[in-house]
Amino acid sequence: MEINTHNAEILLSAVSKAQYPEDDLPEIALAGRSNVGKSSFINTLLGRKNLARTSGKPGKTQQLNFYNIDDKIRFVDVPGYGYAKVSKTERAKWGKMIEEYLTTRENLRVVVSLVDMRHEPSADDVQMYDFLKY
DSSP states (O other): OOOOTTSEEEEEEESSGGGSOOSOOOEEEEEEBTTSSHHHHHHHHHTOSSSSOOOSSTTOOOSEEEEEETTTEEEEEOOOBSSOSSOHHHHHHHHHHHHHHHHHOTTEEEEEEEOOTTSOOOHHHHHHHHHHHO
């Protein structure tokens, strides 16, 4: 299957299952700590500077952002875990949102867990790895 990565757009942002796209495109989710570079990774893969919003401030991505790639595949930018400067209540909501997506989304084919190789994996990185193994 040939994919034109220049034909990419943000489709929608979702905070619950009811808001997910209703089609059968396969999805690749990008997970990792806050500010590890998930959005930058998407931009680099697609050769676009500003498709996925980036920030030097942790916690910019607060919803599941669905990117349609050539109407053949979809990237999903998942909110980061770890040191985002938000309340514990908000972090708990993000955790539930992420868990719901990762455990119930039938379109999900692959989860890419990004880890900053300049640092030892955090306890959250290890927890995500263990979660994804099962």
